[in-house]
Amino acid sequence: MKYILMMNTMKQGQEQQGILSWPKHDLDAHIAHMIKLNQDLAASGEFVSAEGLTFPDQATRVRAGNDGTPITDGVFPESKEFLAGYWIVDVPTPERAYAIAARASAAPGPGGKPLNMWIEVRPIMSGPPK
Amino acid sequence: MKYILMMTANKSEWESFAKWSKEDLAANVAFMRNFTKQLKEEGVFVATEGLGWPQQAKIVRAGANGLPATDGVFPESKEFLAGYWIIDVESPDQAYKIAARVSAAPGLGGKPGSMPIEVRPVLSGFSDMGL
Numbered sequence: 076m077k078y079i080l081m082m083n084t085m086k087q088g089q090e091q092q093g094i095l096s097w098p099k100h101d102l103d104a105h106i107a108h109m110i111k112l113n114q115d116l117a118a119s120g121e122f123v124s125a126e127g128l129t130f131p132d133q134a135t136r137v138r139a140g141n142d143g144t145p146i147t148d149g150v151f152p153e154s155k156e157f158l159a160g161y162w163i164v165d166v167p168t169p170e171r172a173y174a175i176a177a178r179a180s181a182a183p184g185p186g187g188k189p190l191n192m193w194i195e196v197r198p199i200m201s202g203p204p205k
Numbered sequence: 206m207k208y209i210l211m212m213t214a215n216k217s218e219w220e221s222f223a224k225w226s227k228e229d230l231a232a233n234v235a236f237m238r239n240f241t242k243q244l245k246e247e248g249v250f251v252a253t254e255g256l257g258w259p260q261q262a263k264i265v266r267a268g269a270n271g272l273p274a275t276d277g278v279f280p281e282s283k284e285f286l287a288g289y290w291i292i293d294v295e296s297p298d299q300a301y302k303i304a305a306r307v308s309a310a311p312g313l314g315g316k317p318g319s320m321p322i323e324v325r326p327v328l329s330g331f332s333d334m335g336l
Contacts, residue, residue, distance in 0.1 A: 079256060080265075081286065124252065126291065127328040128209060134325045135297070137210075137304035139317060145305035154282050158211065160328075163254065169263070170273075176265035177273035194265045196275075197285075198257035 077123060077165050077199035078172035080179060082192065083156040084131070101185050108182045116164060116175065123163035131157040163199060172196050207251060207293050207327040208300040210307060212320065213284040219259055225313060232311045233318075240307055244292060249303070251291035259285045291327060300324050 094102065116122035134157065136148045151157075162179065166172050176194040184190040214222070225233075244250035262285065268274045279285075290307070294300050304322040312318030 129326040136321045137301045138319050138321045139305040139309035145301040173265045173273040177267040181267035191267050197262040200255040
């Protein structure tokens with residue numbers, strides 16, 4: 076069963092932007108944690124894919140106008156959560172997905188302390204809803 | 206440059222999808238399948254996934270001992286990711302045009318839904334963030 080593990084961030088919380096002001100060794104430890112997690116998932120055969128997204132300031136909202144041409148807007152509600160990145164894993168149980176999410180959650184932050192950030196975990200559909 | 210196109214909906218919008226007629230749902234699914242096929246033919250397709258329902262979502266964080274602490278309660282305002290496409294295109298404008306196509310997917314009564322799609326560049330690595 077495939078699960079997606081989503082790391083979300085608030086625009087106002089500046090959590091994601093804040094990463095740019097971390098001391099270099101804290102940043103290096105964070106990146107090393109994430110790289111090691113991906114390597115371990117690849118080695119255990121549970122890795123499907125992972126992507127990191129650019130900062131919320133690069134997000135655009137698009138919808139089709141009457142003639143089908145794109146209407147773009149860059150204004151989002153203050154309460155909006157932005158996806159920072161995700162992993163897709165293929166695991167036998169939800170508990171295994173939660174355990175992997177906890178590892179990502181514990182990625183080191185400033186001073187090397189675990190961030191313990193929230194990770195949203197949801198099954199992936201293998202086809203459209205019945 | 207890779208872009209992600211994200212379709213999101215809050216809980217009440219998800220509940221309204223469940224009430225669509227079978228025909229409307231089938232038209233939407235057929236559109237989505239054809240859309241992915243077209244992206245492949247155009248050589249811009251990278252990946253796509255549809256996600257499970259919000260009731261299946263859990264929020265997980267590491268406890269003090271590193272063990273997962275799970276919770277299923279989300280704010281009413283939360284937008285849940287319904288699905289995404291990743292495309293590889295030359296310009297943001299090309300990404301927006303493709304987003305507009307999926308925005309016009311048929312909705313209730315077969316009318317174009319005009320749902321908002323969030324478009325954002327995907328990082329090819331931490332170096333893209335200047336890290």
